[in-house]
Amino acid sequence: MRGRRWPAHKDKVMTIELKPEHSRIIEDAVQSGHYRSVDEFLDEAFAAWRTRDNQPKFDREKARAAARRIRELRKGVSLRGLTIKDLVNEGRR
Numbered sequence: 001m002r003g004r005r006w007p008a009h010k011d012k013v014m015t016i017e018l019k020p021e022h023s024r025i026i027e028d029a030v031q032s033g034h035y036r037s038v039d040e041f042l043d044e045a046f047a048a049w050r051t052r053d054n055q056p057k058f059d060r061e062k063a064r065a066a067a068r069r070i071r072e073l074r075k076g077v078s079l080r081g082l083t084i085k086d087l088v089n090e091g092r093r
Contacts, residue, residue, distance in 0.1 A: 018026070026041050037039040079087065 028036050029041050
């Protein structure tokens with residue numbers, strides 16, 4: 001699969017050179033019957049990429065701030081000498 005051409009925009013064409021291993025993956029997927037054509041394979045691949053790309057990005061600073069808030073909230077929590085097991089048993093009575 002060399003130099004496959006697709007309409008990039010309305011009147012433009014894009015030529016893509018695939019790595020041999022990528023070409024084999026696509027050919028195997030089509031030959032196995034999982035996809036009817038290379039175009040169908042690529043349509044699904046692009047749809048998956050769009051879905052993944054639209055997911056919220058991990059924000060490390062927000063995660064750190066949330067962890068700080070949790071640690072702060074835990075400071076005032078006291079079980080008054082009880083264990084979690086004691087509390088569970090108390091709830092069963």
